[in-house]
Structure formats: structure tokens, C-alpha cells
Amino acid sequence: MALISTGNRAGTITGLFAGSVQAMPGDGRPTAIFKQPVIGAMAVGLEGLVGDAQADRRVHGGPEKALHHFPLETHARLAALFPEAAATLVAGALGENISTSGIEEKDVCIGDVFTLGSVRVQLCQPRTPCWKIEARHGVDGMTRAVADAGIAGWYYRVLEPGMVAVGDRFELIDRVPEAPTLVRFWEIVHAHRPPLADLEALRDVPGLASNWQSKLAQRIDWLRRN
Numbered sequence: 460m461a462l463i464s465t466g467n468r469a470g471t472i473t474g475l476f477a478g479s480v481q482a483m484p485g486d487g488r489p490t491a492i493f494k495q496p497v498i499g500a501m502a503v504g505l506e507g508l509v510g511d512a513q514a515d516r517r518v519h520g521g522p523e524k525a526l527h528h529f530p531l532e533t534h535a536r537l538a539a540l541f542p543e544a545a546a547t548l549v550a551g552a553l554g555e556n557i558s559t560s561g562i563e564e565k566d567v568c569i570g571d572v573f574t575l576g577s578v579r580v581q582l583c584q585p586r587t588p589c590w591k592i593e594a595r596h597g598v599d600g601m602t603r604a605v606a607d608a609g610i611a612g613w614y615y616r617v618l619e620p621g622m623v624a625v626g627d628r629f630e631l632i633d634r635v636p637e638a639p640t641l642v643r644f645w646e647i648v649h650a651h652r653p654p655l656a657d658l659e660a661l662r663d664v665p666g667l668a669s670n671w672q673s674k675l676a677q678r679i680d681w682l683r684r685n
Contacts, residue, residue: 464508469630470562472575474559475501476497478491478493488596490595491513491514492608497624499637500576500623500624503525506520506521506522507525523583523584523585527557527614528555528556528557528613529557529586530558530562531550531642532560532563534549544596547595554591554595557575561597565641565642567613567631567640569582569635569644569667570632570635571638572618573651574632575607579619579632580618582666583615583666584613585609585614586614588606588611638664638665643664651680658679658682
């Protein structure tokens with residue numbers, strides 16, 4: 460496939476994070492949002508960083524949510540919106556595995572293939588934020604703000620396992636022609652009654668995660684009947 464440039468397509472990994480399941484302070488519910496910086500090279504398998512954990516495997520983890528990439532720029536945006544939580548909005552603080560600067564939702568597309576160190580990954584879906592963001596930072600409204608703005612980062616599936624470390628380059632190596640950016644993805648999904656053609660094109664983008672294919676197919680079917 461031809462490479463189509465819509466923004467930054469290469470950079471450096473500034474942070475890697477992994478964690479174990481623990482109790483959320485205040486209510487005791489299990490969570491793995493508290494990630495710690497990874498020192499040195501880390502092995503990446505088909506389900507992500509070896510040694511990383513997820514508390515609720517229904518909504519986090521697995522082959523189509525193997526690695527969570529979150530831009531540093533979004534931490535700054537959230538700190539501006541929620542200054543009372545600014546001190547905690549640092550790299551790794553939203554449960555991400557990969558932190559970078561210079562690449563955001565406007566720069567990446569569904570189906571994009573990247574190299575991360577010696578690992579090859581494919582962007583297969585955006586992250587859908589959950590209650591743990593607010594619980595982690597103690598601020599009401601943060602999860603809704605992240606969801607409304609479509610700035611929760613994105614997930615990769617691992618195409619080729621390998622090793623990755625802070626300081627390694629990440630680089631876009633393949634892009635599906637006409638693939639939507641994540642900004643466009645959320646514009647379509649958040650629309651009240653998006654054109655069926657837009658939903659169908661989104662459903663059929665090569666590389667889209669199977670759960671989103673199903674969600675979009677169900678919505679298309681509903682809109683056709685209503």
C-alpha cells in the first residue's frame with residue numbers, strides 16, 4: 460500500500476509503562492491504571508508488554524487492545540481543563556503503555572502500521588475511556604470530557620512481537636488509502652445520524668477491530684430500519 464502522509468509519521472518513544480492489578484483508592488475496585496515506568500528494553504508479545512496486567516479483560520487487554528498509546532499533548536490539554544488535577548496528569552497517568560510527543564489523533568488513522576523498536580503494530584481502534592480515569596484523578600467530569608473530545612489515545616494489535624525501549628523510534632510504515640484519522644472516526648461515531656455510506660466505509664476499513672466492526676454493523680442496521 461502507498462504511504463499517505465497526513466501529519467507526523469515518526470518520532471521517539473518517551474515513556475513505556477506497565478503495571479499490576481491493585482485496589483482503586485477509595486472504593487477498592489480492581490484496576491491496573493496505575494502504571495509504572497519501564498526501565499530498559501521490554502519484550503512485547505501478541506497481548507502487549509510482557510508483565511503488564513489488566514483488571515477487567517472484558518474491556519481492556521487482549522490481542523486487539525494489546526498496547527495503549529497516549530499522547531503527552533493530551534495530558535497538557537486535560538491539565539488546562541482540570542487544573543486541580545494538573546499535578547497528576549503526567550506520562551503514564553491514564554494507564555497508557557506508550558507515551559510520545561508530536562503525534563495525536565489528528566495524525567493517525569485506523570489501520571496504520573508502525574514500528575516500535577523491533578515490534579510491528581497496527582492501530583486498530585481508539586480507546587473508549589471509562590470510570591477509572593475519574594477515580595484515578597479524583598475529578599468528576601474528566602471521563603466525559605475525554606470521551607466528548609475523542610482524546611483517549613488508541614490501541615494497537617501486535618503484528619510482529621519484539622523488543623522496545625524508551626528512546627526507540629516509532630515510525631509509520633503503512634497506511635490504508637482513504638483511511639480515516641481518529642478525529643474523523645469520532646466525528647462519524649458521535650454524529651446523531653451519520654450518512655450510512657460513512658458508517659459503512661468506517662466499518663470496512665482494513666485493520667479495524669472486530670468489536671467496532673460489530674458495533675458499526677448494528678448501528679447501520681438500526682438506522683436502515685428507523
